[in-house]
Amino acid sequence: MPGPTPPLHSLRPLRRRHFNRLFAAVYASAILSLLYHHILKLLHSTTLASFFVSFLLFISDAVLAYMWSTTQAFRMNPVHRQVFPENLQKVLDRKDFPAIDIFICTADPYKEPPIDVVNTALSVMAYDYPTEKLSVYVSDDGGSELTMFAFMEAAKFGKQWLPFCRENNITDRCPDAFFTSNYAITANTMEIKAMYESMKMKVETALERGKVNEEYICSEEEHQLLTQFRTKDFTRQNHPSIIQVLLNSKQDVDSTGNAMPNLIYVSREKSKSAPHHFKAGALNALLRVSASMTNSSIVLTLDCDMYSNDPITAQRVLCYLPNRSNRPNCGYVQFPQRYHGLNNADIYACEHKRLFLANPIGMDGLNGPSYVGTGCFFRRRVFFGTPSSYIEPEIPELCPDHIVDKPINGREVLSLAHHVAGCNYENQTNWGSKMGFRYGSLVEDYYTGYRLQCEGWQSIFCNPSRPAFLGDVPISLSDVLNQNKRWSIGLLEVGFSKYSPSTFGIRAMGVLMAQSYAHYAFWAIWSFPIIVYALLPSLALLQGIPIFPKVYEPSFFLYAFLFLGAYGQDCVDFISTQGTFQRWWSDQRMWLIRANSSSAFGMIEYIMKSLGMPTHGFNVTSKVMDDELSKRYDQGIFEFGVPSPMFVTLATTSILNLIAFLGGFVLILKERSFGSFFIQMFIAGFGIMNSLPFYEGMVLRRDKGRMPTKTTLTSTLLVGLLYGIASFVLNI
Numbered sequence: 132m133p134g135p136t137p138p139l140h141s142l143r144p145l146r147r148r149h150f151n152r153l154f155a156a157v158y159a160s161a162i163l164s165l166l167y168h169h170i171l172k173l174l175h176s177t178t179l180a181s182f183f184v185s186f187l188l189f190i191s192d193a194v195l196a197y198m199w200s201t202t203q204a205f206r207m208n209p210v211h212r213q214v215f216p217e218n219l220q221k222v223l224d225r226k227d228f229p230a231i232d233i234f235i236c237t238a239d240p241y242k243e244p245p246i247d248v249v250n251t252a253l254s255v256m257a258y259d260y261p262t263e264k265l266s267v268y269v270s271d272d273g274g275s276e277l278t279m280f281a282f283m284e285a286a287k288f289g290k291q292w293l294p295f296c297r298e299n300n301i302t303d304r305c306p307d308a309f310f311t312s313n314y315a316i317t318a319n320t321m322e323i324k325a326m327y328e329s330m331k332m333k334v335e336t337a338l339e340r341g342k343v344n345e346e347y348i349c350s351e352e353e354h355q356l357l358t359q360f361r362t363k364d365f366t367r368q369n370h371p372s373i374i375q376v377l378l379n380s381k382q383d384v385d386s387t388g389n390a391m392p393n394l395i396y397v398s399r400e401k402s403k404s405a406p407h408h409f410k411a412g413a414l415n416a417l418l419r420v421s422a423s424m425t426n427s428s429i430v431l432t433l434d435c436d437m438y439s440n441d442p443i444t445a446q447r448v449l450c451y452l453p454n455r456s457n458r459p460n461c462g463y464v465q466f467p468q469r470y471h472g473l474n475n476a477d478i479y480a481c482e483h484k485r486l487f488l489a490n491p492i493g494m495d496g497l498n499g500p501s502y503v504g505t506g507c508f509f510r511r512r513v514f515f516g517t518p519s520s521y522i523e524p525e526i527p528e529l530c531p532d533h534i535v536d537k538p539i540n541g542r543e544v545l546s547l548a549h550h551v552a553g554c555n556y557e558n559q560t561n562w563g564s565k566m567g568f569r570y571g572s573l574v575e576d577y578y579t580g581y582r583l584q585c586e587g588w589q590s591i592f593c594n595p596s597r598p599a600f601l602g603d604v605p606i607s608l609s610d611v612l613n614q615n616k617r618w619s620i621g622l623l624e625v626g627f628s629k630y631s632p633s634t635f636g637i638r639a640m641g642v643l644m645a646q647s648y649a650h651y652a653f654w655a656i657w658s659f660p661i662i663v664y665a666l667l668p669s670l671a672l673l674q675g676i677p678i679f680p681k682v683y684e685p686s687f688f689l690y691a692f693l694f695l696g697a698y699g700q701d702c703v704d705f706i707s708t709q710g711t712f713q714r715w716w717s718d719q720r721m722w723l724i725r726a727n728s729s730s731a732f733g734m735i736e737y738i739m740k741s742l743g744m745p746t747h748g749f750n751v752t753s754k755v756m757d758d759e760l761s762k763r764y765d766q767g768i769f770e771f772g773v774p775s776p777m778f779v780t781l782a783t784t785s786i787l788n789l790i791a792f793l794g795g796f797v798l799i800l801k802e803r804s805f806g807s808f809f810i811q812m813f814i815a816g817f818g819i820m821n822s823l824p825f826y827e828g829m830v831l832r833r834d835k836g837r838m839p840t841k842t843t844l845t846s847t848l849l850v851g852l853l854y855g856i857a858s859f860v861l862n863i
């Protein structure tokens with residue numbers, strides 16, 4: 132008699148939810164009292180200036196209060212999940228594992244070095260999974276022969292790498308990660324290492340020259356593959372589709388005779404006259420191309436900078452998908468974005484602990500986490516309508532349950548693949564609106580996950596202690612801020628669309644889920660209160676005008692409680708999800724920095740975009756490592772270097788806070804009015820504490836990454852200008 136089936140997963144609500152709920156009630160009352168206090172002040176203001184000040188403070192605190200309310204959704208029911216992949220084969224035979232299509236996106240060989248993309252691909256090709264059931268599709272939006280060449284080489288190297296990993300039971304299946312780790316040196320490893328180095332050298336030399344050297348091309352066939360990129364008028368924005376089966380699991384075997392996974396290079400057709408919708412467009416093209424070739428029921432999306440760090444990840448997913456979870460409509464399993472190479476303090480807070488760890492745990496206790504663009508396994512079916520109403524694609528071959536029984540290298544399949552990768556294919560179809568990844572936002576991941584959840588799909592957050600995927604982080608401040616600006620714009624696009632979480636979302640998914648999504652959608656509006664708090668108290672201090680309650684007044688304690696309560700809870704939350712105090716400090720500092728720069732610029736760019744002015748689009752983050760820059764990053768030094776308008780606003784507030792603090796100090800000594808200016812002094816002082824890297828960058832450093840002198844001068848002038856305006860406005 133068969134025993135009870137062993138568990139595949141478990142779920143446990145976290146105890147802190149009780150405290151969170153209680154604290155939310157107390158904190159909410161404090162917020163309401165503060166807002167009441169503001170309204171009284173507004174009604175009783177005697178001068179235009181005091182009305183203006185009270186008004187700004189009221190609006191700022193109202194925005195902060197709103198953002199606080201959105202964060203509560205994450206705190207109401209955080210849960211902890213565990214999977215037991217060791218039990219999987221007791222329930223499901225290995226030969227019955229479902230097939231998986233893996234999508235890897237790359238867009239620019241000069242920002243995303245092809246050798247790194249290859250590493251990502253090899254790390255998933257080497258999954259501990261029946262190889263013939265894996266198909267890796269590489270989308271190259273850069274339309275580059277350099278990437279194609281890298282993959283031609285990867286296909287050959289993979290035939291050695293896969294059996295090597297299997298036979299030696301390697302856990303680091305990303306070659307680069309393996310060869311930089313502490314591996315056992317044997318004759319076999321040295322041989323593989325030499326092959327890897329030779330591949331790397333060829334790929335990098337080709338990249339340096341911008342062209343593949345003739346001596347690297349071994350056969351007429353290879354030559355033909357590359358000539359496709361060398362036709363007249365071929366540019367990355369304008370070229371026919373290129374689809375190449377580099378490995379075919381039905382024919383290609385590794386050095387030990389085992390089947391290889393499918394490996395397919397895809398560069399969809401591009402034309403300047405047809406919108407290509409950036410990454411979402413690329414993923415939709417892959418959905419269709421893969422449907423025509425393998426049509427696996429499970430799809431994994433990966434960014435080229437996120438390699439697999441754990442070979443059994445796909446097996447973990449099978450503990451939930453397609454229908455082994457307790458969520459009947461589970462459409463995707465999201466793994467967190469985690470990173471390698473962060474410096475100790477994580478100075479740019481690129482770990483995004485809240486976004487990628489803490490908040491998903493909270494959403495998982497509701498209807499499931501949002502989609503974060505990479506490390507996510509979908510059921511293919513979610514891209515075709517809601518759980519209850521299926522939307523039929525235009526051609527039957529694209530149906531999620533269609534079975535492909537033709538050879539993927541055959542004429543018929545290939546011609547269909549080229550057809551569906553065409554740049555005009557989507558005209559008059561549901562792609563991007565009701566089907567596939569959704570268009571209309573620069574954060575296609577967030578928007579797609581949101582729309583799927585509105586349709587009734589649920590999701591699961593899977594966070595094993597060994598990170599399933601590891602990615603690169605930007606290591607210069609301007610890269611970080613540009614990435615953040617793109618996110619801010621994309622999120623506002625959703626926030627103010629007809630599908631806004633605060634209107635459409637509440638109806639479709641309930642208040643708590645909608646609040647979680649609204650939290651992101653309106654991320655950028657944090658910049659308003661933070662800029663007000665960065666400027667106004669300091670400017671008023673310089674004019675000798677007190678704008679906050681005196682120490683010991685009852686409302687002073689309200690301010691103290693609100694500040695300490697929010698900061699305290701934030702700090703405890705951060706540290707209790709495997710964080711350190713130092714990283715928490717960087718995290719709160721980056722929150723202020725972003726609000727003072729990228730979010731504000733993002734808001735402006737969003738407005739310009741809505742007015743129809745041209746903007747940047749999807750600016751791909753550079754993953755190239757400059758040695759000097761990397762060194763400074765590892766030492767925890769901020770990288771400014773290039774002039775950027777975003778640095779101007781940051782430098783301005785840091786200079787202003789410093790001057791105001793010094794000026795305030797003199798004022799207090801002269802007038803003996805410590806109590807009236809305490810809060811203003813505290814805020815300026817807090818600004819100074821957070822600006823230390825900026826003072827260093829402006830004054831103390833001489834290296835290439837210092838703050839450009841022009842930026843420092845412009846900012847100083849701006850401080851003078853602000854001072855002038857304030858002495859006029861605050862005294863009317």
Ligand SMILES: O=c1ccn([C@@H]2O[C@H](COP(=O)(O)OP(=O)(O)O[C@H]3O[C@H](CO)[C@@H](O)[C@H](O)[C@H]3O)[C@@H](O)[C@H]2O)c(=O)[nH]1
Pocket residue numbers: 236237238239243270272408409410413433434435436503504505573574575576614617618621749750751752753
């Ligand atoms: O036209 C484009 C632009 C980008 N990409 C790819 O999109 C991915 C993400 O781009 P990246 O520059 O690394 O952006 P990040 O800001 O680091 O990415 C985060 O934010 C993006 C949305 O803005 C999400 O798509 C990502 O999954 C998420 O990690 C990369 O693999 C790119 O190759 C394309 O395929 N086509």
Ligand SMILES: [Mn+2]
Pocket residue numbers: 434436752
């Ligand atoms: Mn990235």
